[in-house]
Amino acid sequence: MFRRLVSHGCRNLTEHISSISRQPIERGGFGIIYRGRLGDGTLVAIKLLSQRGRVSSRSKCKLAKRASLESYSWSKCNHPSIHELLGVARYRGHIAMISPWMEFGSLPKYISRHPDVDRLQLAHQTAIGLAYLHLSGTVHGDLKGSNVLVSANGVAKLTDFGSTKLREHTLRFTTTTSCDSFSVRYTAPEVIEGGPQTMQSDVYALGMTILEIVTGEIPYSNVKVEAAVLYKILRGELPPRPNNQHLSSNSAGDKLWSLIAVCWSTKPSDRPDSAAIRDQLEIMAIEARRT
Template sequence: MQDYTGQQIGDYQVLRRLGRGAMADVYLAEQLSLSRQVALKILKSDLASDATYVSRFQHEAKSAAQLVHANIVQVYEVGRDADAHFIAQEYVAGKNLGELAQQQGRLQPGLVLDILRQSAAALHKALEGGVVHRDIKPENLMLTQSGELKVADFGLARLAVPSQQQLTQVGVTMGTPLYMSPEQIEGRPVDVRSDLYSLGVTAYHLLAGEPPFRGDTPLAVAVQHLNNRAAPLADNDPLMPVRLSQVVEKLMAKAPGDRYQTPGELVADLRDLARVAADEGWADGPEHWTSIDLNALRGGGHAATEQLDTLMKQAARLSPARSGWGRGAAIVVLMLLAGGLIAMATQPAPLLPKQRAPVAVKDDVLSQLFHAKQVDTEAAWLAVKQNFSDLDILHEMMADQGLARWSLKEGRYESARDVCLRLYDMAGASDVAVRNFAAAGLTIAFVGMDYWDQARETVGWFDPDYRAEFESLEPQLSQMYDEALNRLDARQFAEQPSP
């Protein structure tokens, strides 16, 4: 079996193998021209010899590259170097949900609700682009260091068009029969509803600690997906929220027509569920959902659009007997109201939300991190360390990054300085992303404190070759960094002696 470690494939220096799949091996690589880390998927040699397969591989991967979304792993390039066909995509430093489920067993219902929300937003984007994933499973759902969910393997997974023969040939390696929809198993045409079925099976696994169906062979599992109904989640956990269990059950309906028909329908149900969950105390409400989530409602429209339409009709029905001024003023008022509705519904989560107390205490560190990300308060980020004293370094850095972002946005520069210094030390030479995050944060903090000499020093800590990736990952922080550099340049100019 060929190992590309240490070799250069196109513009990519292969560093180490990350994993193996039925169709491709995955490597961590450095893109030489941009000095950034990527995940490099290299098609296995036996498949690379099939011209038809390679053509589909390239076509589908290029389609997936058009799916630019916060909850989708971004495809950067599809290419070939000699006999190596590859896909270069965003490298997500973190864990996939398969690894998390192995470590923690059952995940908390609030965390699974959030996973469903973000996954549905990604599937909505794919639906808009005409792409069906075909391999939704815990291993293809990644958690970033900032706590965002990203769906991986769009495009590559689409190649997995199963037949009864493929179930025994590649299914064992891929593990997909554990999550396949009935129509996919039977080789019938699939659409987004098949991905929603697989998402339901994934959610069941995360909540129950194991998949709904087990068997000695892939075929045995497939037969159960075709014929058996999964045991209700509440059978093994009487504390399971009933509404969440019902959402999963609907996702896993055998007939596609009995499932959610679009990701937008699922998001609408999840929004209602989030309100109930907040009242019951097991998850946060939808008030911190962003426009990314709201965009998936009803296939891209949402309640504010409908309200705007209603208001415009009301304006059109205003009596002609009114004076021109009165009618015009009424229309202006209605338009202002409508504009306010749209702004409220589509705006992202507030950058400077009000503090909320007390901070909810979650059962595991990832749930606490998700909660902190949603409410985005100092107390929420501090609670991650306060409630979990045995944090590993990855989770500690995630908590510190959240606290640093909040401190910088609030103008709490001394606090931001201390956190970023700690982050810089923790990152060392190994974690490029965190090290540059900390360097940028320090520069912003020192400029904010008018510590000009220290700011000039920390500018040198930031790798300029990392700038493009930093702008992509941290757009708001990148803007603050630019403003800090402009102030630093102005200060330098002002300090120059007059001729």
């Protein structure tokens, strides 16, 4: 599978890694992130897909396929609002995905450390990235604040295509079962009920992510138990409108809340497409800077 990835255009960086952290810098879901450096001095993130506990040989094979598919999907993305994949490498028996190290980290970390940052601009940049993916025929499948990184010049970049589906590009691996996982607070009801990830479910997640950006809190932040969040989603209970700087009871706040709320429409077909959200957020960000 590794050779096939390289033959399909992924750069082999195995021999270019000069150093790597002894312990993972971050863990979460199926991913483990190490920090490393390439021979030319470039600081990089080295991502391995993994499962906790004992893993059967069959599960290892499925995980390798998932890593291959994610790497291939990622390699086809080339846009300023998408975190760049520099290449792949063999590391500790895994396929590792190599990308530039983002010192500012994820959106939630960046916002907590820079509370006065332009939130609408970050939301707009996130929507730009998603609109690019959708125009390319790609479903992200796990959009949330922690899967958006911030570059050194303050640009939001989408990453972690854990559930990506490509329509244009196909790499011939046999997938016997799904390894997908989802983040309940950002997941559309139809997906929780067993439906497929779609561009419309991405838009639902984008609405939740915009809410997270402008409030600095995860959706349903007052509900601590995931099962309780799941129950609320399936009952059609949406997060209440907060009263903060961006969502206060004025014309600008009403427009933004209406945009967020329509992303959560019960019928997927009633949700706007990501390009429309991108365009509306651009207008809102410009108007906010004028006031």
